[in-house]
Amino acid sequence: MKNKSLSLIITVIILSLAIGLSCSNPDSKNIDNTTDDEQNISQSSPSPQKRSGRKLHQRERNRKGRQTTKQADIASNSASPSRQGLPSFVILTDSEEQAVKLKTAIATRRSISNDLVAMGKILANQYRKAIVSYPFSARIAKINTKIGEYVEKGQKLLVLQSEEVGEATSGFYKATADYELATINFDREHQLFDKGVGAKKNFLTAEAELKVAEANLNAAEKKLHVLGFSENEVSRITKTHQINPVITLYSPIEGKIVKSNVILGEMIDESTELMTIMDPSLLWVDAGIYEKDIAQIKIGQNVEVNVPAYPGMPFTGKITYISDLLNESTRTITVRSEVINRMNKLKPGMFANLSIVLELDKNAITVPVSAVLDDKGKKLIFVRSDKKYYPREVEVGAKNGDFITIKSGIFEGDVVVTSGNFQLKSKLYEEILKNAGVH
Numbered sequence: 001m002k003n004k005s006l007s008l009i010i011t012v013i014i015l016s017l018a019i020g021l022s023c024s025n026p027d028s029k030n031i032d033n034t035t036d037d038e039q040n041i042s043q044s045s046p047s048p049q050k051r052s053g054r055k056l057h058q059r060e061r062n063r064k065g066r067q068t069t070k071q072a073d074i075a076s077n078s079a080s081p082s083r084q085g086l087p088s089f090v091i092l093t094d095s096e097e098q099a100v101k102l103k104t105a106i107a108t109r110r111s112i113s114n115d116l117v118a119m120g121k122i123l124a125n126q127y128r129k130a131i132v133s134y135p136f137s138a139r140i141a142k143i144n145t146k147i148g149e150y151v152e153k154g155q156k157l158l159v160l161q162s163e164e165v166g167e168a169t170s171g172f173y174k175a176t177a178d179y180e181l182a183t184i185n186f187d188r189e190h191q192l193f194d195k196g197v198g199a200k201k202n203f204l205t206a207e208a209e210l211k212v213a214e215a216n217l218n219a220a221e222k223k224l225h226v227l228g229f230s231e232n233e234v235s236r237i238t239k240t241h242q243i244n245p246v247i248t249l250y251s252p253i254e255g256k257i258v259k260s261n262v263i264l265g266e267m268i269d270e271s272t273e274l275m276t277i278m279d280p281s282l283l284w285v286d287a288g289i290y291e292k293d294i295a296q297i298k299i300g301q302n303v304e305v306n307v308p309a310y311p312g313m314p315f316t317g318k319i320t321y322i323s324d325l326l327n328e329s330t331r332t333i334t335v336r337s338e339v340i341n342r343m344n345k346l347k348p349g350m351f352a353n354l355s356i357v358l359e360l361d362k363n364a365i366t367v368p369v370s371a372v373l374d375d376k377g378k379k380l381i382f383v384r385s386d387k388k389y390y391p392r393e394v395e396v397g398a399k400n401g402d403f404i405t406i407k408s409g410i411f412e413g414d415v416v417v418t419s420g421n422f423q424l425k426s427k428l429y430e431e432i433l434k435n436a437g438v439h
Helices: 002-044 048-076 094-100 163-195 200-227 231-240 421-435
Strands: 103-106 108-123 129-132 138-143 156-161 246-250 255-260 275-278 282-290 302-306 315-327 332-340 351-368 373-375 378-385 388-400 403-408 415-419
Touching: 108 302, 108 332, 108 388, 108 403, 163 200, 163 231, 200 231, 282 351, 302 332, 351 388, 351 415, 373 421, 378 421, 388 421, 415 421
Parallel strands: none
Antiparallel strands: 103 415, 108 282, 108 351, 129 275, 138 156, 156 246, 255 275, 282 332, 302 315, 302 351, 315 332, 351 403, 373 378, 378 388, 378 415, 388 403
16 A cells, blocks of 8 residues: 555656646747847847947957968968068077177268279370470480479470571571661662652562562571571571571470480481470379260269279379270270379379269268178168167168168168178078978
């Protein structure tokens, strides 16, 4: 009896549990459906706060996406590092700095020029050079100067004895006498004709003889000038009536006697170059400029000349002539400069290095040439700040000596690395490979 009662109780409990579960399932389903409906309504008409929140989440996802894309780009370019993947700076430990032995310099403003360099040859200025000779046969009777001396224009150089001079002087005296006689005869016949006692025929004859005598005198005087006599010397001969077959040669220009072929008593002719006088204070420098560079050359440009004999002692001048002919064998055009010869150091015939100033910047930012590195066709400089070394891509300009112009990329006062920058570049690319995951 007790067992039946226990079985009945258990059966009732099981039925109660079954009925409870069947009643609870529809309610739960309704709740879930209600929740889904609310979410659908919420999505169709979101509140302002929810819309703002979703926008912030969306921007954050986009930013993270861009970072991921940039990292992917760096990784994809790791085999050939590009400037987009350059680290912002490089750091060296104290031991690394000591090992590299870094040296720095400050980017400063200075005057710098863009020069075109060419090889040239120093020549005598032809407009300041004279060859002393004599157009007739003569003998050297006296030498007043010697080679190496400086002479003034009009200074006596030497005295010649010439048969031509004697004949010309004698002919001038005869022509002078004939002219004086013809003048007297003409004046007498003129007076007689004016008084009516002289024949017109005689007057006309005297007039013709005077004109002939005057022409002969002029011809004789011109011959003296051809022989080298000056106006003053001709006047002196006219007054003294002395026949002396000598003539004095004078310096035609101011300068230095650089060549002399005179020997006392030597006979000379019209082909003999007795002396060469040159003014060495202003010389020419002829240089061959390649045709590709000739468009940059202009009359009046400043030049600087250096010769091996005087290293570190430049000479200045200006371009005065550009040839119109091209040397077809060398493809060059001759450019001539006039150069001031300080202390007469330069000598015609010397070879010279010519620097033509194409562009002058008096306020350029410059750094030592050693600070600039080549990096895949571009220029790179490392700038130091707070023990960090920042790579800067720069645009360079004119180069002059040990300095080069920086047009962009750094600023005045920046501390740039001039020694050890190759090691910094190597470390920079090591960082690129590490960032890209390449080991």
